[in-house]
Structure formats: structure tokens, C-alpha cells
Amino acid sequence: MTDQPRLLEGLDPEQRQAVIAPRGPVCVLAGAGTGKTRTITHRIAYLVQRGLVAPQQVLAVTFTARAAGEMRTRLRALGAAGVQAQTFHAAAFRQLRYFWPRVHETQMWQLTDNKFRLVVQAANKVGLSTEREDVRDLAGEIEWAKSSLIGPEQYPAAAAAADRDVPVLPEQLSKAFAAYEQLKNRAQALDFDDLLLHIAAILEEQPEIAEEFRSRYRSFVVDEYQDVNPLQQRVLDGWLGNRDDLTVVGDANQTIYSFAGASPKWLIGFPHKYPDATLVRLERDYRSTPQVVGLANQVIGAARERPAGTRLKLVGQRPDGPRPDFAEYDDETEEADAIARRIAQLAKRGVALSEMAVLFRVNAQSEVYEKALSDAEIPYQVRGGERFFARAEVRQAMVTLRAAVAYGGNDEDLPATVRAALREVGLTDEPPAGGAARERWESLIALVELAEELAATAPDADLARYVAELDARAEAQHPPTVEGVTLASLHAAKGLEWDAVFLVGLVEGTLPIQHADTDAAVEEERRLLYVGATRAREHLCLSWALARAGGRRYRRRSRFLYGLVPDEHPAALPNKVKQRELLSRPAKPEKPRCRICNATLAGTMDIKLGRCADCPSDVDEDLLSRLKAWRSERARQLKVPAYVVFTDATLTALAEQRPSDVSALVGISGIGASKVQKFGSDVLALIQREHRGGPETPGDAGFSDDRADSSKNTLRSARRSQ
Structure with a gap:
């Protein structure tokens, strides 16, 4: 004790x-x-x-x-x-397992392990798409509703009040929600929220x-x-x-x-x-160096509104370390290759691969880093990928260890006993050169290290207790550390920490994510960056690329980086050519102003609408209704959530400002070159139809030759400005 x-x-x-x-x-x-x-x-x-x-x-x-x-x-x-x-x-x-029989006088219903199948059936029953992505979005909305204590009947009103970007019409989702509950109850099954x-x-x-x-x-x-x-x-x-x-x-x-x-x-x-x-x-931060802590404080300190309970200011307690690094690249491939080289350099300096992580906003960003690390022969693991205890070599090892317990293995030296048992399944004293054999060896040696950890905290632990610990961890999905760089989303990284963290892909439209179109949503994106920065103990690198692989350099670095990157830093002025370009640019434009009262606009929603929240709206309700109907149809055709086409806020801005050409269209916050190319002709045709009452329908209208010619320069400008 x-x-x-x-x-x-x-x-x-x-x-x-x-x-x-x-x-x-x-x-x-x-x-x-x-x-x-x-x-x-x-x-x-x-x-x-x-x-x-x-x-x-x-x-x-x-x-x-x-x-x-x-x-x-x-x-x-x-x-x-x-x-x-x-x-x-x-x-x-x-x-619930204990109390259920007393309340219902029956055996407890089974916890469903195939919720997806039930959602598919519910979607099919009410005539909704059963494509995998659509079903996943539908399941997510059902989970949100149940965790928010909202039933199927209340869902439409609650979703509107919460400004949810719903994947289908709220009334349709309400019906699918109700069908899902009926199917589940009929099968006498429970999902996790039911618990x-x-x-x-x-x-x-x-x-x-x-x-x-x-x-x-x-x-x-x-x-x-x-x-x-x-x-x-x-x-x-x-x-x-x-x-x-x-x-x-x-x-x-x-x-x-x-x-x-x-x-x-x-x-x-x-x-x-x-x-x-x-x-x-x-507020005393024992994890990160004062340099990392200082940057994290800058990130969160720039938040627009901070309630009393959020005004924590971290104070670094560790010795000084390197300053956070910033890097700008021409495209994503160059960014990923550079990160792989930096990881290799840190590894040579003694930083363990398991103590390094590459963190990104969305999982789709992982692929280019997986390739870069594979090309550099650097092992990695994708957090959220195959679970440790589900790996074939780990399952085989646990069978062998249970057999060793049954035959009464030597418990005097637990780590040595575990190592000896695992030799039967291929553990060697020295690691293999690489490839699948090295990955298998890393999994087995992680089991040995877990035995060493248990022996240190409980010197009297025997092999039976060690195996019980493994079983408990397998049930809880609490794996030991495996040697390899971690690739993870910012959400998945919460609660973890590494010696070196690379925050990548920090561009507008990714962080903050494109559909973050309210002040509250943008501030949550800021907190994501804060969480990412505070994962680093010593080395922190923030980077962004101006283009996708081989594409045009139209991206802008994240707004959250302004004020963080020093003016003299190479990322701000990487070469003399760029310095001359910057010096030759006109002065920064004035802050956006309200088109009604001319006051300076600050909020994200105000900037998007082009007016203060208190100024009267001149929205064309009929046009807004047509835009929403068009968006629903386009989202259905593209098989994407409606907000991927345009958010509600962007549609409102369109119905208020009623742009007449491409130049005015890209002047609305949130509409860039890619949106213009995909949807510009439809939107402009809809707006013009409202004015002249013509018979065109969205999707049939196109740019006239004159407009197509005159819009090319505007599109180029839009790409450059993003």
C-alpha cells in the first residue's frame, strides 16, 4: 500500500x-x-x-x-x-447487464455489432441512398440526435436550431431515424447510445x-x-x-x-x-518546451471570445528547446518528401520513430505521407488503422503465452520468460532488416516491453498476471507503443504526445475546414490547431503547400498562422524573388465593410453576407428557395452532403447579393475558383432567371461564349488569391 x-x-x-x-x-x-x-x-x-x-x-x-x-x-x-x-x-x-433482468424480466438485449446494416435497411425503407458514404453520414446524424436527447420527431426542429449541415432533408432523416429505431427494437438489439x-x-x-x-x-x-x-x-x-x-x-x-x-x-x-x-x-506545462508552449498560447489567445473557464495560460516548465519551425512548399508531394527527410534527420539525432507524429486535419491527407515515408523506408503506423491486438502475429503470440502459463513457465524474471516464449513465434535478438518481417518483430518486441513495464510497477507479477493484463488491454484496445512514426488526424491525436510533431497541410479550406462557416465553427478549428501544437514535447514543425501535386499554386496558408510566422522567417520570405514580389504588391486592402452601413466587418458570417448582423437583410426568399432546391439536386447527383456544394450561409449571401457575373461571384467569401468551375454557370443562370423570368432550369444553363472568355482572367485571379 x-x-x-x-x-x-x-x-x-x-x-x-x-x-x-x-x-x-x-x-x-x-x-x-x-x-x-x-x-x-x-x-x-x-x-x-x-x-x-x-x-x-x-x-x-x-x-x-x-x-x-x-x-x-x-x-x-x-x-x-x-x-x-x-x-x-x-x-x-x-x-445495464446487472439491472436489466430485474426491470424487464428478460435477458438483456444484444449489443449490436452491425449498426451499419440496420442503418442501410432504414435508409432503403424510406427511399434514401444506401451508398456507403451516405449511410455513414446518416448514422452520424442519428448518433448526434441520440446523444443530444433528441428523438425522431424532434429532429427537424433541433437540427435547424443547431444549424446542422444535414446530409438529406431533415424530414427524410427523421423518417430514417424512426425506421432505424423500429428495426433495432424489433431485432431486440441495442446500440452504444442505448446503453x-x-x-x-x-x-x-x-x-x-x-x-x-x-x-x-x-x-x-x-x-x-x-x-x-x-x-x-x-x-x-x-x-x-x-x-x-x-x-x-x-x-x-x-x-x-x-x-x-x-x-x-x-x-x-x-x-x-x-x-x-x-x-x-x-497551468504549469510539464510536457512541452517554453517555445512550444509560447506558440500554443498565441494560437488560443487569438480566439475572438474566451469564457472565464477557458482563460488558462500555460507556463512552460521544461528547459528551452528549438523554436517552432515553419515551412512553405510548392505542392503536397514536396511537403511530404521534406517531412520524411526531416524525420530521418531527427531519427539520426536519436529521436525514436515512435516519438514522432505527422498530424493532419482530414484522413484523406494521410496517403501522400504514407507514400513519402514508404519511399524513405521509414516505418509508420496509421492511427485508426488495424488494431494492435488484431494483428496475426500478436494473436499467435498470445496463444503461445497462454500455453506457457498452462505449462508453468519460469516466473522469476517476467521479461525473460516472455522473451523466451515469443522465440517460438519468431522473436529474435536482433531486428530484421525491414519490410513485413520487421513489422512483425516490432509487434513482438512491444509485448516484451509491456512485460518490462509490468515488472517495474508490480515486481511480484507472474506470467499469468501478465497474460491477464494483455487480455484486459485487448478488450480495452490499449496497445503498447510500436516503433514507427504515427500518422493521425488532429482529432485522433487528442490525449497523446510525442517528442516531435509535424502539423501539415495548414491551408485555408483545410484548417479551418471549408464548411466552418460560423464564428463558433472557426473557433473550434482554432482549438484543433491548439490541440495539435500541444502534442509536441520539443520539436514542432508547421507546414503548408501552395498546391496539390503538380497543380496550380492557388492556396493560402491558414489564417491561424498569421501572427505566428515571424516576418523574417524563411517561410515568409523564402527567397529574394518572393521578397521583390511582396514589396511590389499594392498595400493591403482595407478590412471588409458592410454594404449597407459601411461599418467594418469582423465576424465570419458578417463577412460572408457582406453586412452587419444588425443591418436589415435584403434576401430574395424565392431565389433562396430555388438555390436550396438546386443544391439538393446537385448534392444527390454528386453523392455528397449538401454543404459540400454550398453551405446555407453561402446560399444566403448569394440570395442577398445576387452576383451578376463571375467577378462578383468570387467576391463572396467561400466561393473560389473550384466552386466557380463546378457550379458557377448554374448559380448565375438561376440568379438571372429570377430577374427575367426565363424558362431555363439549373444545370441546363451555361456560360455564353462572351462570358466564358471574359471570366478566364477572373478565374485565374481567384486561384491566385486562395
Whole structure:
């Protein structure tokens, strides 16, 4: 057992304050890299050691199986092995299996492992597309609705209120949602959201069961509290009842899942709900160098509005490191090849490949980096790809290790025992040269390193306990580290960290993403960049390319980089030619002004509409209706969500400003050369039809020869300006 004084060793004053806070409501606002997991696990262990709560009475919840697994490992090392540390869904599943037979007097319905098939059937039943991408979008909207406590009947109004970019008409999606629920219930199946919905209902409607549950669990801890959605908060309220023994930890600056229903409002509002709560702010960053921390503070400090709960300013605690690097390239291929060379250089200087990551906004950006790393013979792993415990060599190794337990292997030296057992499946003392054999070896050596980790934290651990640990990790999807560069999206990188991080593809239209057309959406994109930057411990490189592979150089670097890249940096002035070009350019244009009152425009939506939010709208409602009908048809033809054609805000701007030619069209924020080429003729024809009442229909109209000739220069200018 760990004694109390040792639990407080090595904690800074703020961490110590959080650990020793009495039972009751505690809110820890923890910035990136400030040791939040260390703080909350020490707090749990401290409460247990002082006898304020029994381990079995504590329920700690987080959002990923990996984070829950890490929490259990730390708690075990701190002498609090009996604490339940699970995801929301895992905790609800466990509770539901216990209470379901008592409530329904039947066996619990099966948790469906093929939700996609049911959504396909529902889509087909109501006449919607069953193409894979369309079904995925439909499933995503159903998940958002259920996690937001919205039923099929309420969906259209709720989607409009939330300004959702829905893949089909809201009324059609409502019907598909209802059909999905009917099919699922008829099959007596549950999806993951049902786990939370049912346990919340049981706790609210069955007082005896609620009392039984609350008599067992007395103390609750919620990690990443900024990511809770309304359904998860409803479950947490059911767990608590009228009690307040709750510790929450989070950082509103890392809220990046709003599209899935997550909201920081419960974290920010915690002190108002619990006026007597202990509030602790963790701002000492132990992860990153002061140079990385400084850049991260600049990124998040430029946010337009920051509620009180988000005003954390990180203070770097590590020694100085290299300044963040910025790099501009002609095209994506050149960018990827340069990143691969930089990775090779860092590897020669001793940075492990597993301590480097390439992070991007969308998964489609991965391909060019996979190729560049493969060409450079640098191993990599795509986060979100094949799961570690699903690999053939790992499955084979676990069979061998279980057999070794059955035959009574030598447990005196656990790592040596594991290494000896894995020789039967191909583990050698030296790694193979490369290719598939090297990848297999890396997986096996990762199992040995896991044995070394367990032996260090639990010296008396034997082979049977090690195999049990592997089984638990396999169930929780908590793999050991494999040697290789990580490729991941910014969303998938949250909660992870590396010595060197490359943030790539930082251009307008990608970060912020093109369909981020409100101030709130743009600020969430800014938080994504902040999350990416704070993943780096020492080396941080931010880069962008002016074109796709071999294409025109029409892209602009992300607006989030302005103010970050020093004026004298090579990325800003890479050569004398570019310097002369910059010096010869006319002065920067004035900030956009309202076309009605001439006031300076600041908000994203105001700039797009060309007017202040308070100024009267002169939208042509009939034109707007026709534009929306046209967009729906084009989206159906292209098999893409409607917002990919044009967002609602862009359609409103078109219906208000009614551009008459290509030049006016590209003057609307969010309409560039590619949009003009794809949809310009349709849009201009629709607008002209409104004025002259002609019979043309969208899609049939085209540019006249004169307009086509006169628009070429405008299109070229549009490409250059993007």
C-alpha cells in the first residue's frame, strides 16, 4: 500500500491543492501537459488511503478505453487497484447487464455489432441512398440526435436550431431515424447510445434500483469533462442523485467534438452549479518546451471570445528547446518528401520513430505521407488503422503465452520468460532488416516491453498476471507503443504526445475546414490547431503547400498562422524573388465593410453576407428557395452532403447579393475558383432567371461564349488569391 506522504511527493502547489481537497465538488481546470491524469489518480488514491472512501465505491469515467486503461494502471501502482475506471459506455454496459433482468424480466438485449446494416435497411425503407458514404453520414446524424436527447420527431426542429449541415432533408432523416429505431427494437438489439439511454431511464424511473446503485458508488470522477454531451450528463446526474461528491477535470480550450454533441458548458458552469466547489487551475506545462508552449498560447489567445473557464495560460516548465519551425512548399508531394527527410534527420539525432507524429486535419491527407515515408523506408503506423491486438502475429503470440502459463513457465524474471516464449513465434535478438518481417518483430518486441513495464510497477507479477493484463488491454484496445512514426488526424491525436510533431497541410479550406462557416465553427478549428501544437514535447514543425501535386499554386496558408510566422522567417520570405514580389504588391486592402452601413466587418458570417448582423437583410426568399432546391439536386447527383456544394450561409449571401457575373461571384467569401468551375454557370443562370423570368432550369444553363472568355482572367485571379 502507498502511504499518504508519498502520494504528495513531486506535486506542484496547484496539483497538491486538487489532491488534498475534501470530498465534495471539485473542479480542476487543467491545461494541456499540466499533469491532469497524475493529479486525479493521486487524488483518488489519497482519498482511499485516508479512509474517506473505499476503492470499490469510486467510479472514474473517461472517454476512451486507452485513457481508462492508463488510469487503471496508475491507480494499481498507487495502491488503489479496486477503483472502477471505465468509459461512460463500458460503465453503463456493466450496470445495464446487472439491472436489466430485474426491470424487464428478460435477458438483456444484444449489443449490436452491425449498426451499419440496420442503418442501410432504414435508409432503403424510406427511399434514401444506401451508398456507403451516405449511410455513414446518416448514422452520424442519428448518433448526434441520440446523444443530444433528441428523438425522431424532434429532429427537424433541433437540427435547424443547431444549424446542422444535414446530409438529406431533415424530414427524410427523421423518417430514417424512426425506421432505424423500429428495426433495432424489433431485432431486440441495442446500440452504444442505448446503453446510456436505458441506464439513465432506469435510474430516473426505478427509485429502488437508483438507491441500490448509489449505496455502492459514493464518489465520482469525470476526466475530459469538456467533452460530455447531454446524454452523458444525464447519466452522470442519475449516478449522483442529490449528492455532490464529484471531481471533474477538463480544459475548454480542447473542446473539439462539438459536431458530435460535446459541450464545455457543464465544465464552465460547474462553479455556478456548485458555489462551494473547490476550483483549481493547472497551468504549469510539464510536457512541452517554453517555445512550444509560447506558440500554443498565441494560437488560443487569438480566439475572438474566451469564457472565464477557458482563460488558462500555460507556463512552460521544461528547459528551452528549438523554436517552432515553419515551412512553405510548392505542392503536397514536396511537403511530404521534406517531412520524411526531416524525420530521418531527427531519427539520426536519436529521436525514436515512435516519438514522432505527422498530424493532419482530414484522413484523406494521410496517403501522400504514407507514400513519402514508404519511399524513405521509414516505418509508420496509421492511427485508426488495424488494431494492435488484431494483428496475426500478436494473436499467435498470445496463444503461445497462454500455453506457457498452462505449462508453468519460469516466473522469476517476467521479461525473460516472455522473451523466451515469443522465440517460438519468431522473436529474435536482433531486428530484421525491414519490410513485413520487421513489422512483425516490432509487434513482438512491444509485448516484451509491456512485460518490462509490468515488472517495474508490480515486481511480484507472474506470467499469468501478465497474460491477464494483455487480455484486459485487448478488450480495452490499449496497445503498447510500436516503433514507427504515427500518422493521425488532429482529432485522433487528442490525449497523446510525442517528442516531435509535424502539423501539415495548414491551408485555408483545410484548417479551418471549408464548411466552418460560423464564428463558433472557426473557433473550434482554432482549438484543433491548439490541440495539435500541444502534442509536441520539443520539436514542432508547421507546414503548408501552395498546391496539390503538380497543380496550380492557388492556396493560402491558414489564417491561424498569421501572427505566428515571424516576418523574417524563411517561410515568409523564402527567397529574394518572393521578397521583390511582396514589396511590389499594392498595400493591403482595407478590412471588409458592410454594404449597407459601411461599418467594418469582423465576424465570419458578417463577412460572408457582406453586412452587419444588425443591418436589415435584403434576401430574395424565392431565389433562396430555388438555390436550396438546386443544391439538393446537385448534392444527390454528386453523392455528397449538401454543404459540400454550398453551405446555407453561402446560399444566403448569394440570395442577398445576387452576383451578376463571375467577378462578383468570387467576391463572396467561400466561393473560389473550384466552386466557380463546378457550379458557377448554374448559380448565375438561376440568379438571372429570377430577374427575367426565363424558362431555363439549373444545370441546363451555361456560360455564353462572351462570358466564358471574359471570366478566364477572373478565374485565374481567384486561384491566385486562395
